[in-house]
Amino acid sequence: MMSDLFPLTRWGLPMPGMFLCAGPCSAESPEQLRRTAAALAGCTLTFFRAGVWKPRTRPGTFAGAGEQALAWLAAVRDEFGFPVGAEVGTPAHVEAALRARLDVVWIGARTTPDPFAVQNIADALRGADVPVLVKNPVSQDLEAWFGALERLYNAGIRRLAAVHRGFAASTEGPYRNAPLWRIPIELKRRLPQLPLLCDPSHMCGRADMVPPTAQAALDLLYDGLMVEVHCCPQEAWSDAPQQLSPAQFRQMIASLQIRRESADNPSFETEIRKLRHAIDEIDGEIIDLLARRMDVARQMGRLKRRHRVSTLQPERWKEILASRAGAADRKRLSADFIAQLYELIHEEAIRVQEEPLFGQTEQQDAPPAP
Ligand code: PEP
Ligand code: MN
Numbered sequence: 001m002m003s004d005l006f007p008l009t010r011w012g013l014p015m016p017g018m019f020l021c022a023g024p025c026s027a028e029s030p031e032q033l034r035r036t037a038a039a040l041a042g043c044t045l046t047f048f049r050a051g052v053w054k055p056r057t058r059p060g061t062f063a064g065a066g067e068q069a070l071a072w073l074a075a076v077r078d079e080f081g082f083p084v085g086a087e088v089g090t091p092a093h094v095e096a097a098l099r100a101r102l103d104v105v106w107i108g109a110r111t112t113p114d115p116f117a118v119q120n121i122a123d124a125l126r127g128a129d130v131p132v133l134v135k136n137p138v139s140q141d142l143e144a145w146f147g148a149l150e151r152l153y154n155a156g157i158r159r160l161a162a163v164h165r166g167f168a169a170s171t172e173g174p175y176r177n178a179p180l181w182r183i184p185i186e187l188k189r190r191l192p193q194l195p196l197l198c199d200p201s202h203m204c205g206r207a208d209m210v211p212p213t214a215q216a217a218l219d220l221l222y223d224g225l226m227v228e229v230h231c232c233p234q235e236a237w238s239d240a241p242q243q244l245s246p247a248q249f250r251q252m253i254a255s256l257q258i259r260r261e262s263a264d265n266p267s268f269e270t271e272i273r274k275l276r277h278a279i280d281e282i283d284g285e286i287i288d289l290l291a292r293r294m295d296v297a298r299q300m301g302r303l304k305r306r307h308r309v310s311t312l313q314p315e316r317w318k319e320i321l322a323s324r325a326g327a328a329d330r331k332r333l334s335a336d337f338i339a340q341l342y343e344l345i346h347e348e349a350i351r352v353q354e355e356p357l358f359g360q361t362e363q364q365d366a367p368p369a370p
Helices: 030-039 068-080 091-099 115-125 142-154 182-190 200-204 207-219 246-255 266-306 314-330 335-358
Strands: 019-023 047-049 084-087 104-107 132-135 160-164 196-198 224-228
Touching: 030 068, 030 246, 047 068, 068 084, 068 091, 091 115, 104 115, 115 142, 132 142, 142 160, 142 182, 160 182, 182 196, 196 207, 200 207, 200 224, 207 224, 207 246, 266 335, 314 335
Parallel strands: 019 047, 019 224, 047 084, 084 104, 104 132, 132 160, 160 196, 196 224
Antiparallel strands: none
């Protein structure tokens, strides 16, 4: 599937060791765009970004400068030589972006999950030779992300990449949008040839977390970054807290380390083999322990049924969560991780206790004598 996508090396855009996009959340005025670009002059950017039509959650907030801003982007390209790109959300946006000869367009997180909108955009892009980036949907829906990529591929787009910008999640954490790295990792497993980029700005929601999050993405072999940079972040008309100043951006780029999948170093290979062996053994023990735990849960299910006692024991469940969190803390395991793991284990324990109801195991137990 999607076997003839272009690798980034064939995109015909600058790739300074990785895909690197920077620019403000929104184009606010010709001066703001020019000042930001001027402060980035000399950086090799794959493209300079600016939102022209802004998908705002609430009406009445700044919704972007609209089509006039495409000319401001074109002026940045002419003066500083940066390829330029913007988000498109409708066929009319696509037509205007193509008329302005934008070098890249992207589909935003609110548009990606809407099959009608994505299909309309894909139809408008048919025959256009423009690279398209597809942000993950706001919700934790890998299939919708995949489906949007497929619609663009089916419309003939071959310079296609995914942008991971994080997901709406109920767990409180430091992120504006939780990374949930397992979702893009699964996308990469299914489509290894699809370039994968990270947008740490919308993920973090605050500037100080952007550099470490960008490094975390590179550590996971991401192909590059899309970063919000504003000439004067505190005055930005949208997403002010998460935009880097040009100086902060330069500092981040200078300190980022690009990772490789292997080291070509015999002592690394020996060490990693030993550690992987240890991990394999521990995983074997984890699976044995889980199997034993589920066997005990089955016995408990039988006992509870015999005594007409409910499978769910809210007080016991509360106690398990609290005591495991305490034990995990003493072993320096993250509370969030242990809570999520135990939710999964508990869900499975309930499932195995209910198995007999679905005719999957042994004989019905006789009810106890009254
Ligand atoms: C953006 O990149 O400006 C934007 C609106 O991002 P997202 O679609 O990821 O929210
Ligand atoms: Mn933004």
